[in-house]
Amino acid sequence: MNKKRTTLKDLAKELGLAASTISRALDDHTGISQETKEKVLKKAEELGFTRNSIASSFRKSKTLTIGVIVPRIDIHFHSLVISGIEEYAYKSGYNVTIFQSRDSIKRESKITKILQNKMSEGVIICLGTETTSYEHFEKLNRMKIPLVFYDRVPTGFEANKIIINDYESAFKATEHLIEVGCKRIAHIGGSQSTGIFKARFEGYKAALVKHKFPMEKNLVHFTKDLSYEEGALVAKKLLALKSRPDGIFCSNDYTAVSAIQVFQKNMVKIPQEIAIVGFSNYPISKIIEPHLTTVNDRAFEMGMAAARLLIRQIEEEEDIIQTEIITIKTELLIRESSTR
Amino acid sequence: MNKKRTTLKDLAKELGLAASTISRALDDHTGISQETKEKVLKKAEELGFTRNSIASSFRKSKTLTIGVIVPRIDIHFHSLVISGIEEYAYKSGYNVTIFQSRDSIKRESKITKILQNKMSEGVIICLGTETTSYEHFEKLNRMKIPLVFYDRVPTGFEANKIIINDYESAFKATEHLIEVGCKRIAHIGGSQSTGIFKARFEGYKAALVKHKFPMEKNLVHFTKDLSYEEGALVAKKLLALKSRPDGIFCSNDYTAVSAIQVFQKNMVKIPQEIAIVGFSNYPISKIIEPHLTTVNDRAFEMGMAAARLLIRQIEEEEDIIQTEIITIKTELLIRESSTR
DNA sequence: CTGAAAGCGCTTACAG
DNA sequence: CTGAAAGCGCTTACAG
Numbered sequence: 001m002n003k004k005r006t007t008l009k010d011l012a013k014e015l016g017l018a019a020s021t022i023s024r025a026l027d028d029h030t031g032i033s034q035e036t037k038e039k040v041l042k043k044a045e046e047l048g049f050t051r052n053s054i055a056s057s058f059r060k061s062k063t064l065t066i067g068v069i070v071p072r073i074d075i076h077f078h079s080l081v082i083s084g085i086e087e088y089a090y091k092s093g094y095n096v097t098i099f100q101s102r103d104s105i106k107r108e109s110k111i112t113k114i115l116q117n118k119m120s121e122g123v124i125i126c127l128g129t130e131t132t133s134y135e136h137f138e139k140l141n142r143m144k145i146p147l148v149f150y151d152r153v154p155t156g157f158e159a160n161k162i163i164i165n166d167y168e169s170a171f172k173a174t175e176h177l178i179e180v181g182c183k184r185i186a187h188i189g190g191s192q193s194t195g196i197f198k199a200r201f202e203g204y205k206a207a208l209v210k211h212k213f214p215m216e217k218n219l220v221h222f223t224k225d226l227s228y229e230e231g232a233l234v235a236k237k238l239l240a241l242k243s244r245p246d247g248i249f250c251s252n253d254y255t256a257v258s259a260i261q262v263f264q265k266n267m268v269k270i271p272q273e274i275a276i277v278g279f280s281n282y283p284i285s286k287i288i289e290p291h292l293t294t295v296n297d298r299a300f301e302m303g304m305a306a307a308r309l310l311i312r313q314i315e316e317e318e319d320i321i322q323t324e325i326i327t328i329k330t331e332l333l334i335r336e337s338s339t340r
Numbered sequence: 341m342n343k344k345r346t347t348l349k350d351l352a353k354e355l356g357l358a359a360s361t362i363s364r365a366l367d368d369h370t371g372i373s374q375e376t377k378e379k380v381l382k383k384a385e386e387l388g389f390t391r392n393s394i395a396s397s398f399r400k401s402k403t404l405t406i407g408v409i410v411p412r413i414d415i416h417f418h419s420l421v422i423s424g425i426e427e428y429a430y431k432s433g434y435n436v437t438i439f440q441s442r443d444s445i446k447r448e449s450k451i452t453k454i455l456q457n458k459m460s461e462g463v464i465i466c467l468g469t470e471t472t473s474y475e476h477f478e479k480l481n482r483m484k485i486p487l488v489f490y491d492r493v494p495t496g497f498e499a500n501k502i503i504i505n506d507y508e509s510a511f512k513a514t515e516h517l518i519e520v521g522c523k524r525i526a527h528i529g530g531s532q533s534t535g536i537f538k539a540r541f542e543g544y545k546a547a548l549v550k551h552k553f554p555m556e557k558n559l560v561h562f563t564k565d566l567s568y569e570e571g572a573l574v575a576k577k578l579l580a581l582k583s584r585p586d587g588i589f590c591s592n593d594y595t596a597v598s599a600i601q602v603f604q605k606n607m608v609k610i611p612q613e614i615a616i617v618g619f620s621n622y623p624i625s626k627i628i629e630p631h632l633t634t635v636n637d638r639a640f641e642m643g644m645a646a647a648r649l650l651i652r653q654i655e656e657e658e659d660i661i662q663t664e665i666i667t668i669k670t671e672l673l674i675r676e677s678s679t680r
Numbered sequence: 681c682t683g684a685a686a687g688c689g690c691t692t693a694c695a696g
Numbered sequence: 697c698t699g700a701a702a703g704c705g706c707t708t709a710c711a712g
Contacts, residue, residue, distance in 0.1 A: 005458070005483075007689060018699045023691060033697060048482075053457035055689035058398040059704055065437070073426060074640075079419035086413060086440050095437045095459070097405070100426050117393035118345070119435070142388075143345075228627065261629055284624055287568065289601060300414075347705060358683045363707060373681060395705035399688055 006049040015043055026051065065095045066310055067120035069111055071103045071128050071152075076282060077299050078126065081150060084303020085124060092311050103128040112136040115145070122146040122310040127154060129194075146313035146320060148306045155195060160313070161325045162306045166196045169295045169330040170203025173277045174249045176293070176332060178211050180340050182247030182275055186219035188234050188255045190226045197226075200251045200279065219245050223255065231255030235262035246274055247338075253278035253285045256292055260337065275338040290336035298328050346389040355383055366391065405435045406650055407460035409451055411443045411468045411492075416622060417639050418466065421490060424643020425464060432651050443468040449476040455485070462486040462650040467494060469534075486653035486660060488646045495535060500653070501665045502646045506536045509635045509670040510543025513617045514589045516633070516672060518551050520680050522587030522615055526559035528574050528595045530566045537566075540591045540619065559585050563595065571595030575602035586614055587678075593618040593625045596632055600677065615678040630676030638668050 012019040017036070025032045025040035043049075057063045068085055070078040082098060089096050097120060101108035108128050113136075115123055122145060125137070134157045140147055141159075150162040177185050187204045190197030201220075208215050218241060223230035231254055238245055239262065250256035256278030260270050268274055270290055278285060278294040285292035305326055313320050352359040357376070365372045365380035383389075397403045408425055410418040422438060429436050437460060441448035448468050453476075455463055462485060465477070474497045480487055490502040517525050527544045530537030541560075548555050558581060563570035571594055578585055579602065590596035596618030600610050608614055610630055618625055618634040625632035645666055653660050 005689095008691095009689075019689085020691075020700080021698055024698090027691095031697060036697080048479075050453075050456050052689055053459050054394065054398045054401070054403060055704095056691080058394045058688090058706090059690045059692090061394070061704075063394060073413075073423040074416070074419045076414070076416065076419070079414045079416070082438070083413040083440065086438060090439065095439075095454070097435050097437050098422070098426060099430065099435075100423065113390075114435070116390045119393050139388075257627060261627075265629075284627060287597060287601075287624060288627075289605075345705095348707095349705075359705085360684080360707075361682055364682090367707095371681060376681080392705055395688095396707080398690090398704090399706045399708090401688075 005052065006047045007052070011040070011043055011047065011049055014047070015039060061118070063095075063119055063121055064093055065097055065120050066307070066314075067111075067115045067123040068096055068098045069101055069108060069115075069123065069125045070098070071101055071126060073098065073100055077151070077280065077297070080299035081126070081303035081306070084300040084305075085307045086303075087300075088304045088307035089311070092307070094307075094311060101128040101131075103130055105130040109136040112140055116140060116143060118143075118145070120145070122148070122314045124148045124150065124306045124310055126150055127152040144319065146310055148310045148313075150302050150306050151196070152194070158323050160309055160323050162302050162309070162328065163196075163325065164297050164302070164328045164330050166199035167203040167206070169279070169297075169332070170200040170249065170251075171207045172203075172332050173279070173293075173295055174204045174207035175211070176334065177247035177249060177275055177277060177338060178207065178213070180247075180271075180275055180338055182245075183213075184216065184219065184243070184245045185213070185247040185249060186238055186245035187221070188226075188231060188248060188250040188259065189220065189222045190251045191224060192222055197222075197251050204249050226250075226252040226255050228254045228258045231258035232262050235259035239263065239266055239268070244268075244274070248274060248276050250276065250278045253280045253282040253292060253294055256294070256337075257284055257288050260288060260290075260292070271336065271338050271340055275340065277332075277338050281333060285333075285335070288337075293335045293338040294333055296331045296333050298330060302328050345392065346387045347392065348389075351380070351383055351387065351389055354387070355379060401458070403435075403459055403461055404433055405437055405460050406647070406654075407451075407455045407463040408436055408438045409441055409448060409463065409465045410438070411441055411466060413438065413440055417491070417620065417637070420639035421466070421643035421646070424640040424645075425647045426643075427640075428644045428647035429651070432647070434647075434651060441468040443470055445470040452476040452480055456480060456483060458483075458485070460485070461654045462488070464488045464490065464646045464650055466490055467492040484659065486650055488650045488653075490642050490646050491536070492534070498663050500649055500663050502642050502649070502668065503536075503665065504637050504642070504668050504670050506539035507543040507546070509619070509637075509672070510540035510589065510591075511547045512543075512672050513619070513633075513635055514544045514547035515551070516674065517587035517589060517615055517617060517678060518547065518553070520587075520611075520615055520678055522585075523553075524556065524559065524583070524585045525553070525587040525589060526578055526585035527561070528566075528571060528588060528590040528599065529560065529562045530591045531564060532562055537562075537591050544589050566590075566592040566595050568594045568598045571598035572602050575599035579603065579606055579608070584608075584614070588614060588616050590616065590618050593620045593622040593632060593634055596634070596677075597624055597628050600628060600630075600632070611676065611678050611680055615680065617672075617678050621673060625673075625675070628677075633675045633678040634673055636671045636673050638670060642668050 281296040621636040
């Protein structure tokens with residue numbers, strides 16, 4: 001495709017001015033007469049001139065672009081985070097380039113290589129499930145490209161992190177079940193090799209301890225992916241117990257929803273016989289009957305915070321010699337599934 | 341932040357070769373000896389050299405970047421489309437920069453201005469609800485930046501479009517209800533000023549006509565946004581009718597789900613008394629009990645198709661003098677909500 | 681198979 | 697308030 005664009009030079013020739021003057025006029029520089037500015041702007045409009053931003057980026061070695069690596073875009077949590085990132089970035093004049101690692105360490109690593117070529121001035125990352133070593137990010141670090149991790153963040157690797165207070169959120173969720181009168185509270189948890197799910201389990205335990213409830217082993221079940229299907233399997237196990245729980249704290253909403261459905265099919269009343277609390281505030285939580293009590297993890301705000309921190313570090317004059325860990329406050333949304 | 345990167349020149353000096361030779365060696369050009377290539381690659385690795393891709397983009401005036409404008413990233417349909425776009429783009433060596441118009445014509449228009457500066461070699465767009473004129477896209481057209489629209493596409497504006505066969509899908513969905521024995525089929529539709537929802541209504545009507553069913557006015561209801569809440573309102577109206585429908589074709593899954601819930605609360609059995617079909621295959625459709633029969637709109641494939649068409653046009657040597665309209669085939673997923 | 685040179689379109693330090 | 701000049705780091709047509 002042959003494109004011929006108007007350049008600064010063309011404009012300069014047209015107006016009998018120097019290219020440097022044009023450049024400054026377009027930047028609304030102080031030290032360019034109002035008259036000239038107006039002339040330039042008018043002519044630019046007339047010729048349909050827009051600055052070649054690649055040339056500009058190149059010259060200034062600034063792309064005003066941040067990269068984002070997520071496992072998958074079509075997971076609602078990530079799409080909310082990305083939305084928050086885009087919102088903050090847009091308002092700050094940055095563009096957002098997205099990549100999916102699809103939970104492949106190989107792809108994640110290849111993406112970091114693409115991002116090295118200083119197309120992006122900074123990178124926001126949610127690690128893939130396979131990722132346990134961080135050499136590929138160390139390389140970006142060495143190139144002084146600021147990084148911010150969110151949700152699935154590296155362990156034993158100093159870095160900027162945006163997280164939620166999983167422990168405390170789980171603690172409060174469990175305590176809420178205690179407050180509405182549950183005496184035997186079960187837990188449907190995620191893989192304990194993942195930090196956030198471990199923290200949720202710990203929070204659950206801590207609430208039991210505080211209220212002097214014994215932890216009953218057969219009421220605690222860990223799943224691989226916290227999937228809808230796994231939730232149903234665990235719910236059936238709980239249902240088969242001689243003495244059933246009267247409350248369940250689930251580490252996400254999918255398992256909570258499938259548990260509700262399994263119980264309802266078996267004529268167990270929610271919340272009267274079993275109260276249920278989920279985690280994440282997925283759209284489904286406001287649709288399932290009864291509506292699900294859950295923890296709002298403020299994914300959009302996480303994205304905003306990640307972008308804010310990243311852009312601040314990009315624009316920092318001096319070398320960044322510190323990392324920050326920002327904890328986003330969650331809130332417990334109390335709905336019918338736990339209201340007695 | 342002070343960054344000092346190794347350049348081609350540095351490499352050249354180190355190796356006693358010309359920068360041009362290095363450049364070609366890294367490109368694996370024919371006409372560079374194997375020996376030299378190996379030497380260069382080794383040294384590049386050693387010095388941690390990566391090509392400055394901005395300089396490269398600038399020189400070649402190719403950014404290998406495509407822009408995507410969606411109303412909102414956190415709508416599941418769009419996140420699936422974006423996922424498809426990213427997948428195809430990644431495999432083709434392109435990056436994807438995303439923007440949200442948030443259904444604001446002003447913001448959409450501003451984004452097209454950002455994209456004009458040839459950061460993106462092409463743009464994929466789903467129009468915002470406010471958008472009824474297309475000057476801002478005509479400008480991109482004039483600059484010979486290829487455009488591909490999907491889902492909400494412009495009317496009366498020649499352009500590349502990726503759409504689904506809404507009419508036919510609705511026709512089949514309605515015919516399916518007839519086949520399972522429904523005699524009086526209602527419709528919960530979307531705003532008739534939106535092409536796709538009008539087409540779905542037309543498909544519904546056509547199926548009735550084909551099977552010589554009368555169209556009963558009080559069985560057809562149009563909503564503003566096809567929201568969950570509106571679905572419930574319509575369902576209640578249908579419930580209050582002296583003679584209720586025995587089947588409903590809904591233009592999306594949210595209204596279908598809320599209709600199911602309203603009926604169930606009123607002791608109407610789904611699908612025995614009323615069979616229900618939705619549209620879009622949202623995750624909720626496989627969770628609601630009974631599982632919802634719905635139209636799989638293949639959002640991921642739409643994204644792939646959009647990226648494929650766009651990249652083909654970007655890489656086309658000659659000027660593009662034609663536009664393409666690609667229709668993605670949908671499929672009717674028959675589940676319990678309509679199985680008798 | 682390799683090199684020297686020009687130039688992509690800007691921006692900016694310097695000069696006036 | 698404006699201009700001339702250098703140069704960012706590549707790529708490529710040309711020459712040998």
